[in-house]
Amino acid sequence: MTQAFRDKVDVSLTVNGEPVEARVPAGQHLIDFLRTEQGLTGAHASCEHGVCGACTVRVDGQSVRGCLTLAAQVDGAEVWTVEGLTDSGSITDLQDAFVARNALQCGFCTPGMLVGAEELLAQVACPTRGEIREHLSGNYCRCTGYEAIVDVVESVARARAGKGLS
């Protein structure tokens, strides 16, 4: 086994609907791969411990921590970040509601928060405030105090239910 073979892993995946092939260091985290190799700086590294959720991205339909996932693990996966979700228009209502309600201040947590919130909205049609708070407890926000974010998720859930989207 050569050193190069052990240290690097070939991956083939889709990122935001586009095919990506890369040779990644075996120890590289998904968040670093997305930010430094793919230029997708929307998701952020913060606690580097899987606690704060700032690095949350969607992998094969689920919210995952970019700081706890190795790039080598996403071979064959479908990865979505806030950039792709924005381009697809699938979370426009949620994003507009964040802006209208000022549910972000510094915005550093927001890309991860959006992925986490969208996951809940996909699972539960009209979550209670308690359910929203519980679900978003894996996404820290140090600025807002959370109430505005809870308001947004609640209102978007209702609006989507009203349109029969959920």
Add this chain to the structure above:
Amino acid sequence: MTIAFGNPDRPNSYIGKTVPRPNAPKLVQGRGRYVDDITLPRMVHVAFVRSPFAHARIKEIDSGEAQAVKGVLRIFTGADIAKVCTPWVGVLAHLKGLKSPPQHALAVDRATWVGEPVVAVVASTRAAAENAVALIDVDYDPLPAVTDTMTALDADTPLIHPDLGDNLAFQRLHEEGDVEAAMASAHKVVSAQFRTARHTGVTLEPRSILVDWNPAEGQMTAYHATQAPHMIQTVLATHLDLPESRVRVICGDVGGSYGIKVHVYPDEVATAAIARIMGRPVKFIADRLESFSTDIHARDHEIEAKIAVDAEGKILAIDVDDWTGIGPYSVYPRTSAIEGNQVVNLCGGPYEFANYRAKTTVVFQNKAPTCQYRAVGHPIAVAITEGLVDMAAAAIGMDPVEIRRRNMYADDCYPVTSPAKMRFEGLSHHASMTKLMEMMDYDALRADQAEARKQGKSRGIGIASFIELTNPSPFMYGIGGARISAQDGCTVRMDPDGSIVALSGVTEQGQGTEAMLSQVVAEGVGVSPSTVRVITGDTQVTPYGGGTWASRGAGIGGEAALQAARALRQSILEVAASMLQADPGALDIRDGQVVDSNSGAPRLPLEELGRIVYFRGDTLPKDLPRELVQTRHFITMDYPFAFTNGVQASYLEVDTETGVVTLLKHWCVEDCGRVINPQLVEEQIRGGIVQGLGGALYEEIHYDSDGQLLNGSMADYLVPMAAEMPDMIIGHVETPTAESELGAKGAGEAGTAGAPAAVMNAINDALRPLGGQITEMPFTPERILRALGTIED
């Protein structure tokens, strides 16, 4: 012409309305540009070897193995950096007696806290730099560590800095009236010990800096997550021996600051020094352990305090003995004595009483340095004051709201000077309390509490009145010799298409500065906020200013923007009057059109005026001034600080079996003067409250007796999460300051100032029937069970 703030239907009435933040859409789309998002050609990364000892002599540094790591370019010791970077001393002349030794960017000879940077490794990737850091062998000779605040001055405690003679950084005693006599003759004297834990800000974006030195241009450019770009410009120029004009600090999006990012950090200055040496861009992004061990800490205070009251509940005297440990250095350039000084200035703040004594003792220790963090000193002073007032009320059998009403300054008594010699221009304690009582329906809540008690549930209501220091003048830092600007400037210009550009010295950290500026400028000129482009955070572009600290952005930066906008409006009207052969006084600008001010009839769109001025200036009279750009600077002159006031309330339930506190609801009434954007103010207050709730219930940095940091991750240092936080009801009373036309005071720190005291009083309200009382934050389940006597060992 003044703005008719009382008329919400006036033209261009954007001040006082919720308008959207112009910079929010990019952040929700992942299009923000934080420092770590920036990559420059030939950029390299720096990582630091940090002291594993709280106090140690640095002997040999062996970097041979590290040098061999692929990608490693340079390795720097403290001595290497000291050749290009002078040390600094964090003192201010007006804090008499404050002392601190010279501090280097990288430790030279001696490390004084766990985490202090010792060696810098530069590599082509951060990963390579970190790998090499792990291979550097530093031979340390451990020295005795000083970690306990209360024994730091004892004769048998080792000296951290022998040259200073003792471990005392600063001491201040303030005395007013005759405290001893008042205590001796009082109906009741209540005493208590309080403790506030060591906190840190936990900005989700870690400290970040990217510095490029271009020797060909002789210019240094620092992309920096900072609150005070002009202050950093001065600091880098001073200590790297560059002309101030050759240092440019650019502050783009910042991922949370709360005071953490307004200080000078040795690793960040070292990064700039390395860029200067290597002549290429160098990036440093703190990792989370570095954040916990080297971001400034705060609020590590131990206090003994007494209050004396008469039989009617009137406060006769307050006596406070405050101690705090600040780490091995006073932080440059704002110093680490300000927090203790604020405790002296702010205790007893809402109340009219005659006899006051407060002493703060600020000592060195071998822990991370402490400095100003959101609401500097306020949460401590409010906890002491409001804790004592509640205890006094309980001692004489009086309702906690009633005792406050009997002592708060009357709303019509201003201006007035407090026993701490703080000057209040105009506050609204009684109106705020009345509004709070209505919002929370105090009597109904008391009934609910009594009903819950019958069912065996221990619920408590806690009230905390407070004052908050905002809009600081040079009395805060400038008079002490620091080049920290209390004034701020704004340039407003009209471009050919009729759009407006505003360049401001205050900065955006997420609080909504740019939205505030856009609506102030929009109203001042007479255009829609959507046509105002705001530019902040670039020392080469914006007028000189102080940035974001001490809740000054709206009150000082906003007033500068208003005055500049009004001046531009006048310039535009003079050109328009010439073009229209009209009297400028008969014209107005509304929604981007010059109009007849009486009828409102449109006369000239601004883009037509722009076309003429910029492309057909030949058609205007030769001597007509046609500069469509105006700059104004604003500084407060009448009062050293614009105090605000407010009152908070907490309703919570204590599980007396487990000691767990459940927050049920929280209220805050805040008087920050003129509210420019109600939504932004309310969200500042909510976010501030939650930061205060974190301190009350969860947050505590732990060190062991050797000075080892015990909780350096977000899994171990707990901050509030969505699930535990309550919904918060916010109300406003508006007492504008007369210092400015805008009348705005600060709102960014009030939530954090009052929330911990409200929670403490609510917990004690719940525990009082059971005979328990707690005064040591955070109020963990363990501490509550100890207060109840459930745990005794």
